Amino acid sequence: MTNSPLPIAVVGLGMVADGHIAAYRELPDVKIVAVVDPRAERTREVAEKLSVPGFTSCEAMLREVRPAIGCVLSTVDSHRPNTELLANAGAHVLCEKPMTNNLQDALAMAKACERNGVQFMYGSSYRFLPTIIRARELIASGVIGDVVLIEERGVTGAGADKFTPMSSAHYPEGTPGGGGFGLVDHGIHLLDVFPWIVGSPIQRAFGRGNYSGGSMQTEYAVFQHDNGAMGWLVYDEATVSSDMPWEGVFASGLTWQHGLGFGGDPGQWVKEPASIRVHGTKGALRIYYYANRMFLCQPSGTREIRVPATAAPTHFGKQLQALVDAIRESRHAPVGAAIGIQALQALLAIYRSAESKHWETVER
Numbered sequence: 001m002t003n004s005p006l007p008i009a010v011v012g013l014g015m016v017a018d019g020h021i022a023a024y025r026e027l028p029d030v031k032i033v034a035v036v037d038p039r040a041e042r043t044r045e046v047a048e049k050l051s052v053p054g055f056t057s058c059e060a061m062l063r064e065v066r067p068a069i070g071c072v073l074s075t076v077d078s079h080r081p082n083t084e085l086l087a088n089a090g091a092h093v094l095c096e097k098p099m100t101n102n103l104q105d106a107l108a109m110a111k112a113c114e115r116n117g118v119q120f121m122y123g124s125s126y127r128f129l130p131t132i133i134r135a136r137e138l139i140a141s142g143v144i145g146d147v148v149l150i151e152e153r154g155v156t157g158a159g160a161d162k163f164t165p166m167s168s169a170h171y172p173e174g175t176p177g178g179g180g181f182g183l184v185d186h187g188i189h190l191l192d193v194f195p196w197i198v199g200s201p202i203q204r205a206f207g208r209g210n211y212s213g214g215s216m217q218t219e220y221a222v223f224q225h226d227n228g229a230m231g232w233l234v235y236d237e238a239t240v241s242s243d244m245p246w247e248g249v250f251a252s253g254l255t256w257q258h259g260l261g262f263g264g265d266p267g268q269w270v271k272e273p274a275s276i277r278v279h280g281t282k283g284a285l286r287i288y289y290y291a292n293r294m295f296l297c298q299p300s301g302t303r304e305i306r307v308p309a310t311a312a313p314t315h316f317g318k319q320l321q322a323l324v325d326a327i328r329e330s331r332h333a334p335v336g337a338a339i340g341i342q343a344l345q346a347l348l349a350i351y352r353s354a355e356s357k358h359w360e361t362v363e364r
């Protein structure tokens, strides 16, 4: 294989696509050659900006363009058909999280890629954020001792009246869904990243998640990793945050703004920065993953851990670069379908537990 830039098709031009495209344009190893979205006007606008052809379906694009990689950034319910079309056309696939919200489709996506001998890369983009990478290294080095608890809460919003759920184009009515910062959409990141940074898979889970089209309730999950560490997640997007403005941080990266995409400015005060807390037997870490700040808390005091200033959305570029490197070196994608399916299995165990009223084992 030559080292000329790999031709990339961007499939899905919604809110997250802006961040992906901005990051991809910085990579000398790839060249965007086509964009796809059924919204003709949006497609035309992005195609013109990038000076590439635009198409309103993946089928139409594949009749004219042969991308080496298709980046599937479309609605969740279209991940499977788009992945299958790309794989059948011999393109490697990078697919945004969640792979899907049901096991059958996720397994079919993995199979389509396997059958066609192409790589499937699961877009667990948090694995490419500088704070998450550094936290994993610190935990492995033993700085905070054995991890006993890892947690995230997102209790946010502007009240129930202002709450807008994700459209059923993402999650068909009656299937696991939410408002964009709940268990299915956002928690799915953590259901992969928690085991990755703790170094131990999730063994069993108990909790409750929302369904698309249904009433939105507080979502939660408690889980236990193989090594005994506990995790918990709590989300409610249809209430009002009780965080105090002074509990925020000065960001050193862009943050995800609900309904707007990545925004803000590095250096800006963020009042409600999303964060992960990891507690160990000797210390703790507070990880502001989008604000790109991290603190090590020890009995002797608290200090900041500096990380590279390249946070969101450049992590989308690092993610794609990791796939490109794997393709060029004939290796498997570093974050493959099995990882996306494992995160989905943890999510499904949470949903099952709400029905059974018991802890549920996470299938492997």
Ligand SMILES: NC(=O)c1ccc[n+]([C@@H]2O[C@H](COP(=O)([O-])OP(=O)(O)OC[C@H]3O[C@@H](n4cnc5c(N)ncnc54)[C@H](O)[C@@H]3O)[C@@H](O)[C@H]2O)c1
Pocket: 011, 012, 013, 014, 015, 016, 017, 036, 037, 038, 039, 057, 058, 073, 074, 075, 076, 078, 082, 096, 097, 098, 123, 125, 169, 185
């Ligand atoms: N990694 C992250 O941090 C992150 C952040 C936000 C969203 N996401 C994920 O990215 C994906 C897209 O999210 P979004 O916020 O951009 O959603 P969005 O609703 O803003 O955009 C989805 C786009 O997909 C298009 N689309 C629908 N069907 C299509 C098809 N068959 N082919 C091509 N395009 C199609 C829609 O017209 C729309 O433009 C989802 O999987 C979401 O979970 C990831």
